[in-house]
Amino acid sequence: MSIFIDNDTKLVVQGITGRDGSFHTLQTMEYGTNVVAGVTPGKGGQTFEGPNGQTVPIFNAMDEAVAETGANTSVIFVPPAFAAGAVLEAADSGVALVVAITEGVPVLDMARAHVFARDKGVRVLGPNCPGLISPGKAKVGILPGQIVTEGPIGLVSRSGTLTYEAVFQLTGAGLGQTTCVGIGGDPLIGTNFIDCLEAFEADPDTKGVVMLGEIGGTDEQEAAAYVSDHMSKPVVGFIAGQTAPPGRRMGHAGAIISGSAGTAEEKMKAFEENGIAVAKRPADLVGLIQDALN
C-alpha cells in the first residue's frame, strides 16, 4: 500500500510541452507511472512521445483531458504566473489530487486557489514541492526514482534534495519506503505534515514515519502534537536550519524565522516533547527509525 498515489493513479501533466514538463514526464513514464494525458492550451490534438514508443494525447484544457482519459491526478509544471490558474483549473476538472511543482507562485494567488480546492474537496500538494513517489507503484513530480525502494517507511518532508539525502540513506540501510512525500517549501501549502501523518497512520504497510521539517511557521509543532495524540506508529524527525539567522528567507519562501517564531530549536523541542526522536544530523535518521521500529 501507499498514500495518495498507487497503481491506479492516472496522471495528467499540466504544461507537458514545456522544458521541465516534458523532461519530467519522460522520467515519470520511465518509472512506470500511467501518464494518460498532457495539457497545454493551444496544443490540443498533438501527441507527446514517451520514452519507449508510448504516446500521450495532449489536450487544450483539463476538462477535456479528464473526460477523455479518466485522469484522477494532475501534476503542474507551468510558470509561476499561470500556476495558480492551473491549480484552479485542475481542481475544477474532477481530479482528486493536484501536485503543484512550480516554485515562485504568488502567495495571494495560492490563498484563493487553496480555498477553491478545499470547497471542491480536491487535495493539493505544494506548490513549490518535489511531488511524491510510491516506490514500485507511481511517481508524480521530480523525486528521482532510482534512489527509492519499496519498504515500510513513510517519509514526509518540506524539502527536495534533503528528502533525496534522507531517502538515499534509508535505502542504503535497507529501509524501503511506502511513499515519500515532499509537501513543499512555500508558506501556503495544500497538504501539510498532519495530512500525511494521518494517511501514513491509516496505511497498513507503513510501519514508521520519517518527518523532515525546517525553520518557519508552526506546521512541525502542530504535527508533533498530532503524533502524540493520534499516531500509534513511531515517528522520527529532523529539522533543517538550526544555524539560520532570524528574518532571512533561506531559499524556500516559507523558510524564514519571523521574530522569535519558527526556529529550529522550538520545533526540535516540540518533537522531543511529543515522543518524536530528533536526529541531530541526517545520518542519524537511519539509526533512530531502526530503533523505533524494534
Added chain:
Amino acid sequence: MSIFIDNDTKLVVQGITGRDGSFHTLQTMEYGTNVVAGVTPGKGGQTFEGPNGQTVPIFNAMDEAVAETGANTSVIFVPPAFAAGAVLEAADSGVALVVAITEGVPVLDMARAHVFARDKGVRVLGPNCPGLISPGKAKVGILPGQIVTEGPIGLVSRSGTLTYEAVFQLTGAGLGQTTCVGIGGDPLIGTNFIDCLEAFEADPDTKGVVMLGEIGGTDEQEAAAYVSDHMSKPVVGFIAGQTAPPGRRMGHAGAIISGSAGTAEEKMKAFEENGIAVAKRPADLVGLIQDALN
C-alpha cells in the same frame, strides 16, 4: 402555524435609529412582534423607546446583539450603500433569517452577499421587499398589520402595495392568512417563489396559496412547474404588467421584459398549464381561491 416567522421570532433591527428603521420598529412592536435588539454602529449602549414603555437595547454590531439577546431574525433598514454589508454582517452573526427591506442595493453587491448567506445556511428575504407577516404571531418589515387576519391562505408576492391590495380583498372576504411574504422586486432575491411554496406546502395550517407575480425573469415559470410537480395544495395567481412595454424597467429593478423574455403573457400561460388558476384582475383572486378550496 406559519412560515419563516412565528411567536418564537426574536427580532433585531439593523438601522433601528434611522428614519424608516425607527418608524417601522414602532409599528412592528405595536403588532406584538418580539423586538429584542437594534443595531446602529456607534450607538451601542443607547436604548430604543418602544410604543408602550418597552425599551430595546441598541448594539454596535450584530454579533453583540445576537450574543446578548439570542435574536434569531434580523430586518435591515440601512441605506443602499451599506445594505449588502448589513446582510453579510447578519449572515455572519448567527441569525437564521435576514429580511432586507432596502431598495436600490447594487446587484453586484447582492450577488456576493447571497452566496455568502447560502454558504452560511442563512435565509435572506429580499432585498427591496416589504418583508413578511404571520397574522397574530409576528410581523417583520413594512406590511401593514391592520389589513391581515389569521386564516388558511398563504400569500407570496413580488410586490408591496399589490400585496396589500390582495390581502385586503382576502381579508374582506373572510379569508385570513397563515403568512404573507413579499419576496421583493429586485433581480437577485434571496428567497424565491419556490422557497415559499415549499414552506406553505409543509405548513399544515395553510390550505391554499395566492401567488402574485410580475413581469421580468422566469421565477414564476419555475414556480409553476414546481406547483405542478410538488404541491398538493391549490395555488391561484395573478401577474402584474400585462400592459408593460418591453425593455423598460417598471419601478422594480427586476420588473423588466428583456427581449421577448419575462412577459406577463408567458407567465400566465405557465400558470395555466400547471394548474394555477389565473386572475385577470386582483378582484378575481378571492373567487378563484374560494373555488379552489372547495
Added chain:
Amino acid sequence: MDIHEYQAKERFRAAGIDVPPGEIATTPEEAETIAAGYGGTVVVKAQVHSGGRGKAGGVRLAKDAAEAKEHATAILGMDIKGLTVEKVLVTPAEDIDTEAYVGVLMDRKKQAATFMVSAEGGVDIEHVAHETPELIRKLTVDPRYGILPHQAFWLANFLYDDPKLIKQASKIIAQLYDAFVNSGASMAEINPLITTSAGEVKAIDAKMSIDDSELFRRPDVEAMRDTSSEPASEVKAREAGLSYVKLDGDVGCCVNGAGLAMATMDLVKYYGGEPANFLDIGGSSNPDKVVAALEIITSDPNVKAILFNIFGGITRCDDVARGIVEATNRIDIGPPIVIRLTGTNEELALEILSDAGFSAYTSMDAVVEKAVELAAGGA
C-alpha cells in the same frame, strides 16, 4: 441605464479590449472631417438607445469622407423607434473574417453574472438561443472569484479553433468581465466580436446597461447619461425621485407601489382603456411629490383623465388625501381626476377628497372603470 455604443466602447478600451478607434459627430461636417482623418472606408453609426438601428438604416458604410457626410446627414435627426438620433459614431471599416457573439449579464436564477458566447455573431442572439441553443455556450461566474483563466479559455475555445484566436478571445472575455464589474453593469455585450484576416480579434460593436443602483457610487458612469435620448417627462420624473414610464394611452395613472401601478395599468386595459403611463409615486404623503407627478402626467397631451390609486398601508389615508388636495390646489389641472384611496382612516380620507370636489372611491375596479369612461369622453 443604457449607455451608447461609443460610451460602452470607452469602458471596453479602458479594460484593455481591442476596440477600433472612433469619434463622435453631431453634424455632417464633423462626420466628414473625422472620416477624412481616418481615410478609406468608414462606418457611420447612429448612437441611440434602441435595438434595430441597422434595420432602420442607422448604420451605413461610406467609401470616403464625402459619402460619410452624406450618410451623417441622413442619419442625424432620424427617428428610430421614437428616439431621435443626435450623434453618430464614425469609425474605420474593418476587414471582417468571422463574426462571433460575447455577452455577460446578471442571471437571476444563478444569482450571478453569466456569460453567453456563440460563433454565430452579428445577428440577434435571442433568435440564435431560441432556434439553435446548441450554438451557444454559457458559463456562470462565481462572484467570489471572478472569471477564472480556464473558464475564459473554455468560452473562447467554443468560438475558434485557431490557438492564437482563442488566446486573444480568452483575454477579451476576462476583460469584458472586468468592464462589466467596474462599470456596475447589468449587461455588457460585444456583437459582433470579429476576427480579421490578419488574425486579430476585435470588438466592433459594444452594448452596455448599467444597474441604476450602482450610479450613486459611480459618478463617471452617471456622467454618461444622455438625457437628450429620453423623453423630457422621464428626465423630470427621475429628478423628482419618481418612477415613470411614458406610454401611448390616454388614462394618466398615479399609483403608490410598482406592482400596484402595473396592476392598475392592466386594469385600465381590462376596462377597455389605454394607460398613458406607469408612475409609482411611492409611499409618501408629501404634496411636492404629488405636484411633480401631476405636472409630469399632464405634460402628455394625450392624457384625457387622471386616475389615482393609493393603498394607504402604513401611511394614514387622511394624510395622503390632504397631500393630494394641497397639491391640486397649487397647480391647475386640465383633465378630470378620479381618486381611489383605501387603508387606515379611509373614511376620513374620502370625506376630505369629496369636500375638495373629487370623485373618491375605495374600490380599485370602480375607479379604473370611471377613469376609462372619462377618458373616452364620458362624464
Added chain:
Amino acid sequence: MDIHEYQAKERFRAAGIDVPPGEIATTPEEAETIAAGYGGTVVVKAQVHSGGRGKAGGVRLAKDAAEAKEHATAILGMDIKGLTVEKVLVTPAEDIDTEAYVGVLMDRKKQAATFMVSAEGGVDIEHVAHETPELIRKLTVDPRYGILPHQAFWLANFLYDDPKLIKQASKIIAQLYDAFVNSGASMAEINPLITTSAGEVKAIDAKMSIDDSELFRRPDVEAMRDTSSEPASEVKAREAGLSYVKLDGDVGCCVNGAGLAMATMDLVKYYGGEPANFLDIGGSSNPDKVVAALEIITSDPNVKAILFNIFGGITRCDDVARGIVEATNRIDIGPPIVIRLTGTNEELALEILSDAGFSAYTSMDAVVEKAVELAAGGA
C-alpha cells in the same frame, strides 16, 4: 522583500490611509531644509531594513530645523544591526493621544491574510502577543471576499470606544487590506496607529514586506528595492538567480536545494565549524551558475574553505562534476575546495573530480568534517 517606512507610507497613502506628510533626506542639509519647510517640531527617522532602530538612536525628535540637521548628521551613516543608514525621513511631529497597533500578515495555518490589532501600540507586538494575548484581537480574511465592513468594525471596536475613532479606524483597516493586496505584501503593519487630541486617527509608522513571488508582475513595487541596503554579494546572487544569505562563519557552502543547504550549514556547526553562508545553487549543471556562486562565496574575505554538497537527483552527477571542473578552471579560487557528489553516475563523477585535483566524497558527513578541518587551518 522589505521596503522602507517611507515607501510603505506611499503605498498606504495611495490606499487612502491618513499618513502625515514626510520627505526623504540623504544629507543633513536636505533634512534641515525639509524641517524648515514644515516648521515646528519634526521627527528624523533612519530608513533601514531592520527593527530596533529606535533603541539604536535612529529616531529623534527635533524642535527646529537646526536640530533636525544635527540629528540627521548623527543618524546618516549610522550602523544599525550591520546596515548603514543612507536616508532619513523627516516628518512633522504629531500630537499623540493614544497609540494602537494594526497589522495584517499571511497566516500559514489559516491559509489567508490575518489581521492582528491591539490598543497597546508603539511597542513590540510580539511581546504583547506573548505576555498579554488578551490585549490582541485577530481576524482571518476570507480571500474570496476581502475584509467585510463588519469585520473591520469589529477590529476597530477593539481599539477604541469613541464611535468617531472607530469609524476612522474601520476605514483604515479596510484600506490597509487593500494596500496589502495591491502591493502583493506578505505583511503590512501600522505601529503605532495614533489618535490625536483633535480626534483624528493617523498612521505615523509603516512597515511592509513584499512576497518576492509577486515582484515579476509589480514593477512599481520592484522599483522600491533598495540595493544599497543589502550586502553587495546578495545583490549579485539575486541577479545570478541564486539564493544566497551571508553569514559570519568561514566555511563557504555551495549546495543544491534549500533544505539540504540548511542541513549542510547545520552539519558544519555540528562538526565545530561556522558556515559563511547559505547558498542554493539549484539543480543545474551549468558552469556559469557555479562560477557566479564561487565568485560570490570568495568575495567574502572570511571564507577559509569551500564546500560543495550536491545531490545529483535526476540530473546526472557526471554532468554536474564537469560543470564544477569547468567553472573552477575559468576563475582562480584562493581557499581549498572539497566536493561531495552523490546520486546517479556518482562513481564517474568522483573520477572526474579527482582527476581535476579535487577532494571528492560521497558522504555528506565526511565532506563537512573535512571542510571544517580545512577552515580551521588543517590540511
